[in-house]
Amino acid sequence: MKQENKDRQPKCAIYSVEDMASEVSNWGQAVNDEEVLCWLRLKGYLLAQPGPEYNYPTEPCVYLGLMVQERSYRNLAGGRTIIELRPCFTEKGHDFLLPRLVDYFVHSRDRQKQTIKNNGPETK
DSSP states (O other): OHHHHHHHSOOOOEEEHHHHHHHHHTTTSOOOHHHHHHHHHHHTSBOOSSSTTTTOBOHHHHHTTSEEEEEEEEEOTTSOEEEEEEEEEEHHHHHHHHHHHHIIIIIHHHHHHHHHHHHOOOOO
């Protein structure tokens, strides 16, 4: 009976930006987490305006269940606590955004390299 209840619990996986960058890198193009964050801001998945909500997932992104904001706490000497907020992908967001990231970082760069290789440098 306990096994049945365990199977019924929904599985929720959370992926960090670093995880997504390493998965894109596994496709053959070295990508770091800052490049992924920049792409997410450019495409409107993260807030881009400077301030305390910089890199927060946008409301539509959270509403659709693509991303969440992860909180972690660090205790400093003197009793101070720092709250670090990081954007993370849900399983749905991972499945939705990973192909788009791979297409942008891997396939589009491959197409650019192929175009340059085929056309060659212009000489007169």
